[in-house]
Amino acid sequence: MSGTIVYEVRRARGDQEMAAALELRHDVFCIEQGVPENEELDGRDGEGIHLVAVSHGELIGTCRLLMVGGTAQFSRLAVRATARRQGIATALLSAADAETRAAGGHRLVLHAQTYAQELYEIAGYRPRGRVFREAGIEHIAMEKHL
Numbered sequence: 001m002s003g004t005i006v007y008e009v010r011r012a013r014g015d016q017e018m019a020a021a022l023e024l025r026h027d028v029f030c031i032e033q034g035v036p037e038n039e040e041l042d043g044r045d046g047e048g049i050h051l052v053a054v055s056h057g058e059l060i061g062t063c064r065l066l067m068v069g070g071t072a073q074f075s076r077l078a079v080r081a082t083a084r085r086q087g088i089a090t091a092l093l094s095a096a097d098a099e100t101r102a103a104g105g106h107r108l109v110l111h112a113q114t115y116a117q118e119l120y121e122i123a124g125y126r127p128r129g130r131v132f133r134e135a136g137i138e139h140i141a142m143e144k145h146l
Protein backbone atom coordinates (compact mmCIF):
# COMPACT_ATOMS: atom_id res chain seq x y z
CA MET A 1 0.00 0.00 0.00
CA SER A 2 1.34 3.46 -0.73
CA GLY A 3 1.50 5.44 2.47
CA THR A 4 -0.26 8.45 3.85
CA ILE A 5 3.01 9.55 5.48
CA VAL A 6 4.86 12.25 3.55
CA TYR A 7 8.57 11.51 3.59
CA GLU A 8 11.77 11.77 1.59
CA VAL A 9 14.45 9.13 1.09
CA ARG A 10 18.08 10.23 0.66
CA ARG A 11 21.55 9.92 2.16
CA ALA A 12 21.93 10.84 5.83
CA ARG A 13 23.19 14.41 6.22
CA GLY A 14 25.61 15.33 9.00
CA ASP A 15 26.42 13.96 12.44
CA GLN A 16 23.03 14.66 13.95
CA GLU A 17 21.12 12.67 11.33
CA MET A 18 23.67 9.85 11.51
CA ALA A 19 23.16 9.74 15.29
CA ALA A 20 19.38 9.57 14.77
CA ALA A 21 19.83 6.67 12.31
CA LEU A 22 21.96 4.79 14.85
CA GLU A 23 19.37 5.47 17.55
CA LEU A 24 16.60 4.05 15.35
CA ARG A 25 18.73 0.97 14.64
CA HIS A 26 19.34 0.55 18.37
CA ASP A 27 15.60 0.82 19.14
CA VAL A 28 14.63 -1.65 16.41
CA PHE A 29 17.42 -4.23 16.48
CA CYS A 30 18.67 -4.16 20.08
CA ILE A 31 15.53 -3.26 22.03
CA GLU A 32 12.76 -4.68 19.81
CA GLN A 33 14.59 -7.71 18.42
CA GLY A 34 17.19 -8.42 21.13
CA VAL A 35 20.27 -8.23 18.88
CA PRO A 36 23.42 -7.69 21.00
CA GLU A 37 24.81 -4.14 20.68
CA ASN A 38 28.24 -5.39 19.66
CA GLU A 39 26.69 -7.19 16.67
CA GLU A 40 24.50 -4.24 15.68
CA LEU A 41 27.54 -1.94 15.74
CA ASP A 42 30.04 -3.96 13.71
CA GLY A 43 32.62 -1.21 13.20
CA ARG A 44 31.82 -0.77 9.49
CA ASP A 45 29.48 2.22 9.66
CA GLY A 46 32.30 4.61 8.79
CA GLU A 47 32.76 3.03 5.35
CA GLY A 48 29.04 2.74 4.58
CA ILE A 49 26.51 4.74 2.60
CA HIS A 50 23.63 5.46 4.98
CA LEU A 51 20.19 6.09 3.53
CA VAL A 52 17.37 7.56 5.58
CA ALA A 53 13.63 8.19 5.31
CA VAL A 54 12.70 11.50 6.91
CA SER A 55 9.20 12.75 7.62
CA HIS A 56 8.64 16.27 8.95
CA GLY A 57 12.17 16.31 10.35
CA GLU A 58 11.81 12.90 12.03
CA LEU A 59 13.95 10.00 10.94
CA ILE A 60 11.60 7.03 10.39
CA GLY A 61 13.71 4.61 8.38
CA THR A 62 17.30 3.76 7.56
CA CYS A 63 19.57 1.24 5.85
CA ARG A 64 23.27 0.83 5.04
CA LEU A 65 25.22 -0.08 1.91
CA LEU A 66 28.83 -1.26 1.82
CA MET A 67 30.35 -1.30 -1.65
CA VAL A 68 32.74 -4.21 -2.15
CA GLY A 69 33.90 -4.14 -5.75
CA GLY A 70 30.82 -4.27 -7.95
CA THR A 71 28.66 -5.68 -5.16
CA ALA A 72 26.69 -3.72 -2.57
CA GLN A 73 26.21 -5.37 0.81
CA PHE A 74 22.81 -4.14 2.01
CA SER A 75 22.01 -4.25 5.74
CA ARG A 76 20.60 -2.50 8.81
CA LEU A 77 17.18 -1.90 7.25
CA ALA A 78 14.93 -0.54 9.99
CA VAL A 79 11.63 1.34 9.91
CA ARG A 80 10.12 2.90 13.02
CA ALA A 81 7.34 0.62 14.32
CA THR A 82 4.66 3.31 13.95
CA ALA A 83 5.55 3.90 10.28
CA ARG A 84 5.53 0.32 8.97
CA ARG A 85 3.56 -1.22 6.09
CA GLN A 86 3.45 2.04 4.18
CA GLY A 87 6.17 1.32 1.65
CA ILE A 88 9.10 2.99 3.43
CA ALA A 89 11.38 -0.06 3.38
CA THR A 90 10.49 -0.57 -0.29
CA ALA A 91 11.48 3.04 -1.00
CA LEU A 92 14.80 2.55 0.83
CA LEU A 93 15.47 -0.61 -1.23
CA SER A 94 14.79 1.32 -4.41
CA ALA A 95 17.17 4.11 -3.34
CA ALA A 96 19.79 1.44 -2.57
CA ASP A 97 19.51 0.21 -6.19
CA ALA A 98 20.08 3.75 -7.43
CA GLU A 99 23.11 4.23 -5.15
CA THR A 100 24.58 0.92 -6.30
CA ARG A 101 24.16 1.84 -9.97
CA ALA A 102 25.67 5.26 -9.32
CA ALA A 103 28.70 3.59 -7.72
CA GLY A 104 29.12 1.40 -10.81
CA GLY A 105 27.82 -1.69 -9.00
CA HIS A 106 25.79 -4.42 -10.65
CA ARG A 107 24.64 -6.61 -7.73
CA LEU A 108 23.24 -6.29 -4.22
CA VAL A 109 23.42 -8.98 -1.54
CA LEU A 110 21.82 -9.18 1.89
CA HIS A 111 20.89 -11.46 4.77
CA ALA A 112 17.11 -11.27 5.10
CA GLN A 113 15.27 -12.16 8.25
CA THR A 114 13.03 -14.93 6.93
CA TYR A 115 9.83 -13.27 8.15
CA ALA A 116 10.64 -10.34 5.83
CA GLN A 117 11.65 -12.42 2.78
CA GLU A 118 8.59 -11.30 0.81
CA LEU A 119 9.60 -7.65 1.18
CA TYR A 120 12.84 -8.40 -0.66
CA GLU A 121 11.22 -10.69 -3.22
CA ILE A 122 8.83 -7.90 -4.18
CA ALA A 123 11.92 -5.67 -4.60
CA GLY A 124 13.47 -8.18 -7.03
CA TYR A 125 15.75 -10.21 -4.71
CA ARG A 126 16.05 -13.99 -4.96
CA PRO A 127 17.17 -16.39 -2.21
CA ARG A 128 20.58 -18.04 -2.59
CA GLY A 129 21.31 -20.89 -0.22
CA ARG A 130 19.79 -22.23 2.92
CA VAL A 131 18.35 -20.72 6.07
CA PHE A 132 20.81 -19.98 8.91
CA ARG A 133 20.80 -18.22 12.29
CA GLU A 134 22.52 -14.88 12.82
CA ALA A 135 22.24 -12.87 16.05
CA GLY A 136 19.77 -15.54 17.20
CA ILE A 137 17.39 -14.77 14.30
CA GLU A 138 16.58 -16.95 11.28
CA HIS A 139 18.04 -15.50 8.06
CA ILE A 140 18.41 -16.34 4.39
CA ALA A 141 20.96 -14.90 1.95
CA MET A 142 19.38 -13.08 -1.01
CA GLU A 143 20.72 -11.25 -4.03
CA LYS A 144 19.60 -8.95 -6.80
CA HIS A 145 21.30 -8.31 -10.13
CA LEU A 146 20.80 -4.86 -11.57
Ligand SMILES: CC(C)(COP(=O)(O)OP(=O)(O)OC[C@H]1O[C@@H](n2cnc3c(N)ncnc32)[C@H](O)[C@@H]1OP(=O)(O)O)[C@@H](O)C(=O)NCCC(=O)NCCS
Nearest residue numbers: 001077078079084085086087088089090112113116118119
Ligand atom coordinates in the same frame (compact mmCIF):
# COMPACT_ATOMS: atom_id res chain seq x y z
C1 LIG B 1 11.06 -5.32 7.84
C2 LIG B 1 10.77 -3.81 7.83
C3 LIG B 1 12.05 -3.06 7.48
C4 LIG B 1 9.71 -3.54 6.74
O1 LIG B 1 9.49 -2.14 6.64
P1 LIG B 1 8.15 -1.51 6.01
O2 LIG B 1 8.40 -0.09 5.68
O3 LIG B 1 7.02 -1.84 6.90
O4 LIG B 1 8.00 -2.39 4.67
P2 LIG B 1 7.09 -2.05 3.39
O5 LIG B 1 5.91 -1.25 3.82
O6 LIG B 1 7.93 -1.49 2.31
O7 LIG B 1 6.59 -3.53 3.00
C5 LIG B 1 6.41 -3.92 1.65
C6 LIG B 1 5.93 -5.37 1.60
O8 LIG B 1 6.87 -6.24 2.25
C7 LIG B 1 6.15 -7.28 2.97
N1 LIG B 1 6.31 -7.09 4.42
C8 LIG B 1 6.75 -5.99 5.09
N2 LIG B 1 6.75 -6.22 6.42
C9 LIG B 1 6.33 -7.48 6.60
C10 LIG B 1 6.11 -8.29 7.74
N3 LIG B 1 6.34 -7.83 8.98
N4 LIG B 1 5.63 -9.54 7.58
C11 LIG B 1 5.38 -10.01 6.34
N5 LIG B 1 5.58 -9.29 5.18
C12 LIG B 1 6.04 -8.04 5.33
C13 LIG B 1 4.69 -7.10 2.59
O9 LIG B 1 4.47 -7.82 1.40
C14 LIG B 1 4.62 -5.60 2.35
O10 LIG B 1 3.55 -5.23 1.52
P3 LIG B 1 2.08 -4.96 2.20
O11 LIG B 1 2.29 -4.03 3.36
O12 LIG B 1 1.29 -4.36 1.07
O13 LIG B 1 1.58 -6.30 2.66
C15 LIG B 1 10.21 -3.34 9.20
O14 LIG B 1 9.14 -4.18 9.58
C16 LIG B 1 11.26 -3.35 10.32
O15 LIG B 1 11.95 -2.37 10.55
N6 LIG B 1 11.33 -4.48 11.04
C17 LIG B 1 12.27 -4.64 12.13
C18 LIG B 1 13.70 -4.71 11.62
C19 LIG B 1 13.90 -5.78 10.58
O16 LIG B 1 13.39 -6.89 10.68
N7 LIG B 1 14.64 -5.39 9.54
C20 LIG B 1 14.86 -6.26 8.41
C21 LIG B 1 16.03 -7.07 8.64
S1 LIG B 1 16.17 -8.25 7.31
